[in-house]
Amino acid sequence: MEKEKLFDAYKIFMGLMALMGLIMSFFGFGIPFFWTTFGILVLGSFIVVVIKQNMLSYLLKRCFEAGITLFIIATLVFLLLRLMPGGPFDAEKALPPEVMANLAAKYNLDAPLYQQFFQYMNQLVHGDLGESYKYIGRPVSTIIGDTFPVSFQLGVYALILSYLVGIPLGVIAANKHNSWLDSSSMFVAMSGVSLPSFLTGAIFIFLFCFQWKLLPPGSWEGPSFYILPVLTLGLRPAAIIARLTRSSVLDVIRSDFVRTAYAKGLSQRVILFKHVLKNSLIPVLTYSGPLIADILSGAFIIEMIFSIPGMGKHLILSVTNRDYPLVLGLALLFSVILVLCNLVVDLFYAVVDPRIQLA
Amino acid sequence: MKSLIVLVSLFLVFSGCTKSSKLKYGVDRSETLINNLQTEPPSLDWHKGTDTTSSEVVGNIMEGLTALDFDDPNLKPVPALALNWQGDKASRVWTFTLREDVKWTDGVLFEAQQVADGWERLLNPKTAAQYSYFLYPIKNAKAYNEGKIKDFSQVGIKILAKNKIQVTLEEPMSFFPSILNHHSTFPIRKDIVEKFGDRWTNPENIVTLGAYKLSKWDHDDAILLERNENYFGEKAKTKYVLERMIQEQSSALNAFDVGDLDILQELPSTELGILKKRKEYVKTPLLGIYFYGFNIKQKPLDDANIRRAIAAAIDKKEIIKVLNGEQIPGSSFVPNGMLGYEIDVGIPYNVEKAKEYLAKSSYKTSDKVPKITLLFNTNENHQKMAENVQAQLKKNLGLNIELKNEEWKVLLDRYKVKKGYGIYRLGWIADYSDPDNFMQIMTSYSENNHTNWQNPQYDELVKKALSEQEVQKRKDYYKEAQKILLEEAAAVVPIYTYVHSILVNPRVRGYKTNPMDQKIFKTVELVK
Numbered sequence: 001m002e003k004e005k006l007f008d009a010y011k012i013f014m015g016l017m018a019l020m021g022l023i024m025s026f027f028g029f030g031i032p033f034f035w036t037t038f039g040i041l042v043l044g045s046f047i048v049v050v051i052k053q054n055m056l057s058y059l060l061k062r063c064f065e066a067g068i069t070l071f072i073i074a075t076l077v078f079l080l081l082r083l084m085p086g087g088p089f090d091a092e093k094a095l096p097p098e099v100m101a102n103l104a105a106k107y108n109l110d111a112p113l114y115q116q117f118f119q120y121m122n123q124l125v126h127g128d129l130g131e132s133y134k135y136i137g138r139p140v141s142t143i144i145g146d147t148f149p150v151s152f153q154l155g156v157y158a159l160i161l162s163y164l165v166g167i168p169l170g171v172i173a174a175n176k177h178n179s180w181l182d183s184s185s186m187f188v189a190m191s192g193v194s195l196p197s198f199l200t201g202a203i204f205i206f207l208f209c210f211q212w213k214l215l216p217p218g219s220w221e222g223p224s225f226y227i228l229p230v231l232t233l234g235l236r237p238a239a240i241i242a243r244l245t246r247s248s249v250l251d252v253i254r255s256d257f258v259r260t261a262y263a264k265g266l267s268q269r270v271i272l273f274k275h276v277l278k279n280s281l282i283p284v285l286t287y288s289g290p291l292i293a294d295i296l297s298g299a300f301i302i303e304m305i306f307s308i309p310g311m312g313k314h315l316i317l318s319v320t321n322r323d324y325p326l327v328l329g330l331a332l333l334f335s336v337i338l339v340l341c342n343l344v345v346d347l348f349y350a351v352v353d354p355r356i357q358l359a
Numbered sequence: 360m361k362s363l364i365v366l367v368s369l370f371l372v373f374s375g376c377t378k379s380s381k382l383k384y385g386v387d388r389s390e391t392l393i394n395n396l397q398t399e400p401p402s403l404d405w406h407k408g409t410d411t412t413s414s415e416v417v418g419n420i421m422e423g424l425t426a427l428d429f430d431d432p433n434l435k436p437v438p439a440l441a442l443n444w445q446g447d448k449a450s451r452v453w454t455f456t457l458r459e460d461v462k463w464t465d466g467v468l469f470e471a472q473q474v475a476d477g478w479e480r481l482l483n484p485k486t487a488a489q490y491s492y493f494l495y496p497i498k499n500a501k502a503y504n505e506g507k508i509k510d511f512s513q514v515g516i517k518i519l520a521k522n523k524i525q526v527t528l529e530e531p532m533s534f535f536p537s538i539l540n541h542h543s544t545f546p547i548r549k550d551i552v553e554k555f556g557d558r559w560t561n562p563e564n565i566v567t568l569g570a571y572k573l574s575k576w577d578h579d580d581a582i583l584l585e586r587n588e589n590y591f592g593e594k595a596k597t598k599y600v601l602e603r604m605i606q607e608q609s610s611a612l613n614a615f616d617v618g619d620l621d622i623l624q625e626l627p628s629t630e631l632g633i634l635k636k637r638k639e640y641v642k643t644p645l646l647g648i649y650f651y652g653f654n655i656k657q658k659p660l661d662d663a664n665i666r667r668a669i670a671a672a673i674d675k676k677e678i679i680k681v682l683n684g685e686q687i688p689g690s691s692f693v694p695n696g697m698l699g700y701e702i703d704v705g706i707p708y709n710v711e712k713a714k715e716y717l718a719k720s721s722y723k724t725s726d727k728v729p730k731i732t733l734l735f736n737t738n739e740n741h742q743k744m745a746e747n748v749q750a751q752l753k754k755n756l757g758l759n760i761e762l763k764n765e766e767w768k769v770l771l772d773r774y775k776v777k778k779g780y781g782i783y784r785l786g787w788i789a790d791y792s793d794p795d796n797f798m799q800i801m802t803s804y805s806e807n808n809h810t811n812w813q814n815p816q817y818d819e820l821v822k823k824a825l826s827e828q829e830v831q832k833r834k835d836y837y838k839e840a841q842k843i844l845l846e847e848a849a850a851v852v853p854i855y856t857y858v859h860s861i862l863v864n865p866r867v868r869g870y871k872t873n874p875m876d877q878k879i880f881k882t883v884e885l886v887k
Binding site: 084085086087089090091092093094095096097098099101102103105106107134135136137138143148202205209210216217218219220221286304305306307309310313320321322 | 383399401402407409484485486487488489491492495501504505557558560578579580603604605606607608609611613614616617619678682766767768769770771772773774775785786790806807867875
């Protein structure tokens with residue numbers, strides 16, 4: 001019992017820290033503080049869950065699997081890049097062969113493929129992602145370090161928005177099943193899913209920047225710059241979450257234990273948000289793994305429309321530039337995030353639904 | 360609900376929605392020119408950067424030995440770091456006398472050794488500079504770059520005095536001083552590069568001598584240039600230049616419209632029709648051409664009459680109409696406004712003539728001509744142009760053209776092996792202000808000739824023109840060469856000379872657009 005209370009207190013403490021960090025970062029204060037808080041928060045919940053569920057061996061197994069997955073991904077991306085037609089230094093104004101030879105020698109591209117591969121893997125093991133071919137002299141890790149925090153910040157805000165809007169909207173719609181409230185919130189959700197972000201972004205810019213002159217049309221310099229991109233990015237996942245929550249709540253709401261809860265005379269609010277919601281979150285959680293990875297690693301279109309200095313454009317342009325080290329670095333980063341998110345989601349399954357045993 | 364509205368309003372007020380006079384980095388709007396650089400410059404190391412964004416920044420923080428006189432139609436080179444220069448009779452040995460009153464931003468005096476250091480670095484194979492071939496005209500420079508010569512003193516560069524440097528070329532070259540306006544040939548401070556390694560271009564390390572100095576560089580976001588008070592020439596009129604990196608053209612247009620940009624360098628082509636009518640609109644012809652080339656090893660393009668027929672059946676004005684642009688149609692392989700531009704070379708649009716050429720070909724009639732593939736890189740404008748050409752050739756000659764678009768690097772890969780296409784496209788913008796820039800593309804030894812066409816006579820004429828000093832003779836050589844390329848062989852069809860269209864906020868005065876598209880800000884003045 002004591003342990004339980006301790007966990008509850010810890011959870012509240014973490015929540016408060018996260019909230020404070022978020023608010024501060026939004027207004028441009030204490031960004032390092034926010035990241036530290038966030039790190040502590042994620043690590044803390046991890047430790048809490050692992051201890052609570054006795055899942056250390058499970059965790060180790062998953063980490064080992066993740067290592068193998070990353071190795072396979074690195075190998076595949078490495079080989080696929082080499083198979084792709086066109087090289088990193090091909091340009092409209094073709095370079096003389098002597099110059100090409102110098103470039104190949106500098107970047108070790110004249111060595112046999114297996115040697116290049118072993119050299120890359122060796123670098124990777126030592127934590128070196130190499131140097132970009134396009135951004136001459138800039139290490140890939142620096143490029144990621146410069147742009148990832150921006151994409152991450154944008155992604156975190158958008159995620160928070162999508163959960164804050166999506167889940168209540170879904171619950172309300174399910175509860176008032178087949179009412180006007182249900183149809184209208186699902187209409188909003190459906191529009192959110194079907195409208196492409198370049199269109200919603202353009203509409204927002206037109207309304208907020210040109211019609212009402214309330215917000216700036218681009219850049220990433222402070223709270224007023226965050227609103228439109230976060231809204232645009234968060235809208236779609238919010239809509240999907242709303243739909244997922246709705247259908248899942250509809251399933252749960254008909255189960256026996258809910259009827260029992262009603263019979264016990266519990267208020268509707270308690271039934272809905274304490275009993276039903278917790279049991280309906282599994283599909284939302286499943287969707288969250290890839291969603292979080294996707295959103296955090298940079299939204300190309302949103303970053304382009306709002307000229308945000310994030311990582312999204314590098315994900316696309318590094319491939320068109322055939323910037324091998326950058327593509328590899330970003331692919332690995334994306335994979336790490338994806339693997340991590342899925343692991344966290346799996347761990348949370350056990351928290352949300354005690355019937356699930358991971359260990 | 361009420362509390363939510365109050366909260367949102369408070370937030371909007373807090374977050375500063377009103378336009379402030381202070382910009383990013385705390386600089387004042389009234390003394391800052393805001394330009395759109397569009398993308399992150401790949402490198403501010405002027406020996407390594409090859410793209411327009413890098414050269415735009417470098418062009419404002421550095422100077423070359425020569426500058427270009429944009430008021431002169433031939434863009435003749437004028438003194439910059441070099442006070443004057445002298446070529447020998449054959450234009451083979453060039454002596455440059457340098458200014459002695461120039462200081463780098465750290466106070467060190469500029470001297471000839473730094474010019475030689477820069478050239479050594481550009482040519483050193485370890486630098487792996489993509490533009491090293493710019494100095495190949497210098498004696499033994501190519502061999503040094505290939506690593507065949509290890510001793511740099513064997514390269515034709517000699518320091519005669521602290522302020523005098525002499526260059527000996529492999530072959531005579533009349534326009535050598537013009538090349539020294541290119542950023543790859545700028546001098547360098549070897550001590551700084553050695554001290555900081557790849558990080559020498561960071562704002563805290565870089566040492567330059569141009570009208571501006573690099574003050575801030577937030578990667579993928581913005582660059583701030585600040586006036587160099589020790590600049591040797593006339594000081595920059597505007598204290599700061601804020602270079603933003605807005606890649607998406609319509610987003611940049613939005614920023615321009617709300618006053619967050621003073622100069623919009625690229626206009627979205629879909630809106631060009633409307634933008635052309637705005638008072639902020641400025642257009643400048645560029646030294647650059649767009650052309651279609653024929654792969655002469657591909658049937659039916661191995662028949663010169665088919666190539667001539669196609670050239671005569673394309674109405675360039677119609678293509679430009681489709682683009683809604685202001686490009687200048689032309690048949691000359693040298694762009695409009697450059698020495699060597701000829702109004703009467705090439706095959707003009709003439710459907711009757713086109714039909715005659717077709718009848719003279721080995722195929723006689725269009726139904727016997729096999730399908731021709733037109734290859735271009737995936738891009739809205741290239742697509743529009745290709746579709747128009749397809750329609751024109753169908754209508755005028757009854758030819759069947761198959762359009763094929765490829766991703767940029769895949770396309771370049773096809774060009775390299777010179778296979779997989781009948782007609783291809785290429786755009787070419789001048790690196791230095793001389794027609795040789797264009798004429799050498801189609802020589803047999805050029806990496807950029809994707810036609811499989813070779814002609815020793817053409818090569819010879821281009822070589823002769825390169826070393827000829829007399830302007831009229833050069834013109835004649837180029838005219839003759841173009842006649843071979845465009846009429847006799849009809850290996851390529853020039854479509855138009857590029858025109859650069861921009862929007863300039865009325866508060867900006869003195870911004871000089873130019874045919875080399877060098878974006879120089881030191882002359883810009885901001886009015887209230």
